[in-house]
Each structure stands twice: as C-alpha cells, then as structure tokens.
Amino acid sequence: MTGIDRYILRQLAVALVAVTGGLALLIWLTQSLRFVELVVNRGLSFAVFLQLTSMMIPSFVVVILPITTFVVVLFVYQKLASDRELVVMRAAGLSPASLSRPALTIAAIATVCGWLLHIYIVPWSYGQFREFQFEIRNRMAAVLLQDGVFTPVSDDVTVYVRERRNDGTLRGLVIHDARDRANPATILAEAGTITPGNGGPRVTLFNGSRQQLDRRTGRLNVLQFSENTLDLAQSRRAEEESRARDSRERSIGELLHPDPSEPMNPRDIPKFRVEAHQRMSGPLTGISFALVALATTLTGTFRRYGGLLRPLIGTGLLVGLLALGLSIGNLAARVPALIPLIWVHALLPGALAGLVLFGPRGLQPAWARA
Secondary structure, eight states, X not given: OOHHHHHHHHHHHHXXXXXXXXXXXXXXXXXXXXXXXXXXXXXXXXXXXXXXXXXXXXXXXXXXXXXXXXXXHHHHHHHHHHTTHHHHHHHTTOOHXXXXXXXXXXXXXXXHHHHHIIXXXXXXXXXXXXXXXXXXXXXXXXXXXXXXXXXXXXSSEEEEEEEEOTTSOEEEEEEEEOSSTTSOEEEEEEEEEEEXXXXXXXXXXXXXXXXXXXXXXXXXXXXXXXXXXXXXXXXXXXXXXXXXXXXXXXXXXXXXXXXXXXXXXXXXXXXXXXXXXXXXXXXXXXHHHHHHHHHHHSSSOOOSSOOOHHHHHHHHXXXXXXXXXXXXXXXXXXXGGGTHHHHHHHHHHHHHHHHHHHSOGGGSXXXXXX
C-alpha cells in the first residue's frame, strides 16, 4: 500500500467511524425517547434504561452502514477534487483503479462488519432486547401502571387504575384477563396493592367482582369478593410457547429452514426467506454504493468551478436504489419467485458503476464524460 493509499484510507476510516457512530447515536436518541417515561414517571432506573435501549444500537448500525459508506466515499473524494489533490494524483500517473483502491478497501471492511452484524450480533442483541422487554413488562408491572390509562401488562392482561397513591395503593381497578382464551374475565375492584414475587408481581384486590362470560352458554357469571389475589405476569415458558419469535431474532438457518413444530403463521415463512436473503446480500450493497460514489466523483474532466452535478446524480441514484430495495423486499415477501431480485439489487449497481469507472470511455454516460 502506497503513501497515497494510506492517506486516503485514513480519511475514509476516520470519517466512516465518525459518521456511522454519530448517526447511530442520533437514531438511538430519537428511538429511546419512548422509554424515557419509564425513568421520569414510573421509577425505572437509568441503568436499566441504558441497558434496554443500548440493545437496539446494532440494529441501527447494520441498516445505516452501507449508506454511510456511500456518503463518506462521496464526501472524501469530492473534497480531494475540490482541493485539487485528485488533479495532482492524476498528473502523477495514478489511474482510476489506483485511486479507487482505498475506497474499495474501506467498503470491503464495512461489508465484513455488516455480515458479522447481520449473522451474529443483531439476532442476539434483538433477542436480548425482546427478552428484556418481557422482563420489564411482566416482572415490573407495578412500574408500568399509570393513572387513567389502560396499560397492557402482557399480551393477554390489561389493567386500568383510576388513581395511584404515594403509598402504592391503587384505587378504582379494572383488569381484563384473557389468558384463558375460552373464558376471558373482567375484574373490578375498589382498591388494590401490588407485591413482588418470584414468578412476577401479584395484585391483591379488595371489595370487587369477577365477571366471566361462558362462551358455550352465553351466560355471564359474576363472583363478588372482599379480597382476591391475581398474578399479573404469565410465566416465561408460557410466553415463549404462546408466541412465535420475530424474524430478527432468528439465525440464517432458522429463517431458511424453520422448525415445523414451532408455532408460527404459514404466511410468515416467505418473509423469513426474504429476511435471510436480505441479511446475506445486504452488506454487499456497501461495495456497490461505494462504486457508485466513485463513479460519480472520479469520472469526467476536471472543472475549476462547479462540479456538483455528478455528486448530485450519485445522491439521486442512492435514494433511488434504497427505494427500489424496499420495493423489492416487499414484493419478494408476496411472490417468493422474485427473491433473486434481492441479489440483483445488491450486485448489479456495483457492476454497472464499475463498468463506468474502469471500462472504456465510450461506455461512460454523458454526465460521466462531462
């Protein structure tokens, strides 16, 4: 590697880390705002807040890494062109292939990092995020309850509290318990208290009634009580058995060959396959986007003034490719025969950009020769 390669590579690496890290933190900040209420109004510790929201960061990085690779390559090479450094390098005899080597190196590193994130880190971190969400929702139900709001403690239990006093006493409770799907129940109580337990929080209800509809006879059964105890959290095993894992929690093998004994919607299987192919092909878009950025900055003649046309064209191409990728993913989930288009979308733009960049001048479009 020459000194010029190291010089460009250093600028690309620093910019890529700074832009990717800054953008990921910005997205993390905006997405974590929905959890701030747990700290401000419901007493959740700040350490738990950071632990929960930090598990989302790999999911952000894996999405923005190909985009930031394009942005960094476009910005650094455009800056080199504006500072006349590219003119000097070309005058020294460096070809477009030599000038592209640092950008392709950083794009290859980003691609490897993308594969590591897609295949190993993101499924693990997102699974931990879902698991921690379940812990907070079921083990810390007392924290989630809010005055005057119907709070879904779990998928099958919803709690309404008219008033929550400073001593922890709850007034005016309405609890809808649908864990027994055949016989859902609605419980009304004047007051209640929540106590922690090994299996999750338990609420002790005072002076209320339990109303349960018998679906077979259509009869409403009403039971009056002066004191009753109810578990708000269902067990972890029941939760895992009652829901199918999200596609982002699964490995590539599980997405391509799902376990037939695991409960899932058959309509989700094509979506699993699309997710698997997007994970395997997605990191390659980093190289393709880098080639598009290089094709728009290293082609054409030098202009002393202006020179913004080609970067604007490259940015427009990136926006179009991102929109096209979303459309192809949605279509392939409906029509599995279109799954190969996912790979075409990942590889073809890079191949065409490479042809423009390294091929004969006659193959370059008019904007690249201008």
